[in-house]
Amino acid sequence: MHSTTKYLGGHSDVVGGAVVTNDGDLRERLFFLRNSAGAVPGAFDAWLTLRGLKTLAVRMERHCDNAERIAAMLQSHPKVSRVYYPGLAEHPGHEVAAKQMRRFGGMVSFDHADGEEAALAAADGTSLFILAESLGGVESLIEHPGRMTHASVAGSLLQVPAELVRLSVGIEDAEDLVDDLKRALG
Numbered sequence: 001m002h003s004t005t006k007y008l009g010g011h012s013d014v015v016g017g018a019v020v021t022n023d024g025d026l027r028e029r030l031f032f033l034r035n036s037a038g039a040v041p042g043a044f045d046a047w048l049t050l051r052g053l054k055t056l057a058v059r060m061e062r063h064c065d066n067a068e069r070i071a072a073m074l075q076s077h078p079k080v081s082r083v084y085y086p087g088l089a090e091h092p093g094h095e096v097a098a099k100q101m102r103r104f105g106g107m108v109s110f111d112h113a114d115g116e117e118a119a120l121a122a123a124d125g126t127s128l129f130i131l132a133e134s135l136g137g138v139e140s141l142i143e144h145p146g147r148m149t150h151a152s153v154a155g156s157l158l159q160v161p162a163e164l165v166r167l168s169v170g171i172e173d174a175e176d177l178v179d180d181l182k183r184a185l186g
């Protein structure tokens, strides 16, 4: 089961999903449900998703290249206390990720060493990374999960650190992205 909203579509302009099976009976049942419940995408949505799919492979290579560059820069940055990227050997999920994936995607998060206010300022201080909640598109996005995507899990086991900043690394020039982040971190 895939969200096609993220990398598959990849241009932040369509929402959708896909269920894929090699089981003929299950396919029949799913087809019946889709047909009778009517949860089908519009023709233009389907066209946008198919158009995105044509460049999925090259986009993913670039997302991964850029995310690796940024994770490495953040790891050695004095204003960053921790980097979360499954491609890093010290990430707790690295072994599982390495078994399941050839590369590690475009999502990178980090803790700002100076706490919540500094994290907010960094998220608000980039010019190439756009402040927004989504992910998996060609454009780079930055956000503060504690106040934005993960505000609803505050006080639960899923609560995220207040100094956390999340990046969805896009396919722009890697050097430009690195410079933009360095400027925002000061």
Ligand SMILES: *Cc1c(COP(=O)(O)O)cnc(C)c1O
Residues within 6 Å of the ligand: 003, 004, 005, 006, 015, 016, 017, 133, 134, 135
């Ligand atoms: C992820 C996302 C959604 C939800 O899409 P799903 O396919 O259900 O994951 C909706 N809107 C935006 C802007 C998103 O980034």
